[in-house]
Amino acid sequence: MRVLVVGGGGREHALCWKISASPLCSKLFCAPGNPGIAETATCVAIGAEDLDGLVTFAKDEKIDFVVVGPAAPLVAGLVDRLTQAGIKSFGPRKAAAQLEGSKGFTKDLLAKYNIPTGAYGRFKDAESAKTFVAQKGAPIVVKADGLAAGKGVILCQTVDEANAAVDSIMTDRAFGAAGNEVVIEEFLYGEEASFFVLVDGKTALPLAAAQDHKAVGDGDTGPNTGGMGAYSPTPVVDAAMHARIMKEIVIPTVDGMAKEGTPFTGVLFVGLMIGEEGPKVIEFNARFGDPECECLMMRMKSDVLPALLATADGQLANFDVRWHDEVALTVIMAANGYPGTPEKGTVIGGLTGVDALEGVKVFHAGTKEETRGAEKVIVASGGRVLAVTATGKNVREAQARAYQAVDLIDWPGGFCRRDIGWRAVAREKN
Numbered sequence: 001m002r003v004l005v006v007g008g009g010g011r012e013h014a015l016c017w018k019i020s021a022s023p024l025c026s027k028l029f030c031a032p033g034n035p036g037i038a039e040t041a042t043c044v045a046i047g048a049e050d051l052d053g054l055v056t057f058a059k060d061e062k063i064d065f066v067v068v069g070p071a072a073p074l075v076a077g078l079v080d081r082l083t084q085a086g087i088k089s090f091g092p093r094k095a096a097a098q099l100e101g102s103k104g105f106t107k108d109l110l111a112k113y114n115i116p117t118g119a120y121g122r123f124k125d126a127e128s129a130k131t132f133v134a135q136k137g138a139p140i141v142v143k144a145d146g147l148a149a150g151k152g153v154i155l156c157q158t159v160d161e162a163n164a165a166v167d168s169i170m171t172d173r174a175f176g177a178a179g180n181e182v183v184i185e186e187f188l189y190g191e192e193a194s195f196f197v198l199v200d201g202k203t204a205l206p207l208a209a210a211q212d213h214k215a216v217g218d219g220d221t222g223p224n225t226g227g228m229g230a231y232s233p234t235p236v237v238d239a240a241m242h243a244r245i246m247k248e249i250v251i252p253t254v255d256g257m258a259k260e261g262t263p264f265t266g267v268l269f270v271g272l273m274i275g276e277e278g279p280k281v282i283e284f285n286a287r288f289g290d291p292e293c294e295c296l297m298m299r300m301k302s303d304v305l306p307a308l309l310a311t312a313d314g315q316l317a318n319f320d321v322r323w324h325d326e327v328a329l330t331v332i333m334a335a336n337g338y339p340g341t342p343e344k345g346t347v348i349g350g351l352t353g354v355d356a357l358e359g360v361k362v363f364h365a366g367t368k369e370e371t372r373g374a375e376k377v378i379v380a381s382g383g384r385v386l387a388v389t390a391t392g393k394n395v396r397e398a399q400a401r402a403y404q405a406v407d408l409i410d411w412p413g414g415f416c417r418r419d420i421g422w423r424a425v426a427r428e429k430n
């Protein structure tokens with residue numbers, strides 16, 4: 001089977017690495033890919049948001065199956081376009097990708113089907129948004145409705161901050177058209193977790209839970225990022241919590257989407273706040289998390305390709321996925337300046353041989369190959385640059401191995417958090 005993976009980050013490197021190991025895959029392409037992906041797939045210079053280019057390539061190259069990594073092409077309708085062209089793909093259609101593409105759409109669905117989430121209001125103008133803020137008081141959360149690269153959520157401790165957030169999103173258009181509408185939400189307390197489920201339109205097959213570290217600094221300080229590290233499984237989602245999440249959140253969401261005439265197919269990423277009242281939905285994403293996907297692919301024992309195909313084919317009912325017993329943990333190495341303006345072009349050394357460490361795999365995200373003098377070197381070309389992933393018998397061992405690998409990488413132009421997995425490590429000590 002000829003497979004095309006769309007995207008070029010650490011998530012797509014992990015997907016390509018795992019798909020390329022499948023005996024079902026005869027040829028693997030990745031658009032646009034990156035130098036790490038190039039070790040296992042043929043990279044083609046087509047952007048993940050170039051829908052015309054991707055569809056033409058898939059037709060010309062007789063691609064049998066397209067796996068879409070990022071949200072933007074899903075929300076723009078790539079799966080609809082490929083389906084029209086007769087090409088099978090993994091990911092939701094545009095109407096179902098609204099679960100990620102519109103926070104207002106998601107909140108209305110959750111409310112309609114009584115799925116636990118924070119109380120909220122949706123507003124198309126700044127004045128009525130501010131009236132709602134005045135009624136509810138602070139702390140309160142202000143969110144741009146549309147896709148804002150993970151930055152459209154503002155946690156406000158005071159009413160003044162909330163009013164300023166409304167102005168920034170709706171009046172100054174800090175996130176462009178994503179701010180045509182705002183959602184204002186109750187502030188939720190608890191511990192966050194990410195829960196991943198394959199969904200074929202009607203059946204939900206749970207994969208695993210993970211915990212992400214969104215803040216840039218150690219101890220969860222500083223501005224939010226796309227994710228500075230993750231580990232899976234996570235003790236906050238034990239067997240009882242897993243069962244509650246499936247029953248109270250996942251199944252009603254999958255059934256609700258089908259009833260609405262927009263059945264969801266692909267991977268549903270449930271962002272949860274687990275507090276005293278149980279699990280509540282913070283957000284849905286219509287794709288694998290990054291770096292959570294790196295952890296999941298390292299832990300997955302089964303061939304991933306049949307699982308992705310069964311999802312696309314509506315055949316998950318009797319399907320199962322097997323996992324290694326080990327924990328996987330990813331440390332993101334980011335370019336200095338991230339999440340503001342990351343410094344580009346700095347040379348990354350010491351990569352050779354890191355993968356030879358036991359249980360370690362370095363996935364590339366924002367890297368590029370360049371010629372410097374007579375040498376080919378790997379340089380930074382984005383914010384999040386490497387996803388250093390390791391497995392171990394517990395979080396502490398996986399963490400130790402991941403940082404041992406990080407310490408072999410010679411990259412003065414980058415940094416990482418030193419405490420990925422701290423909540424679980426603290427629990428393991430008790």
Ligand code: AMP
Nearest residue numbers: 118141150153185186187188271282283
């Ligand atoms: P989102 O992009 O919706 O995942 O939001 C980004 C981050 O903001 C989440 O990971 C949470 O840490 C935080 N957050 C979002 N909504 C809420 C809420 N209602 N209460 C508390 N924190 C929130």
Ligand code: GLY
Nearest residue numbers: 226227289290291
């Ligand atoms: N790691 C969070 C995300 O992929 O959105």
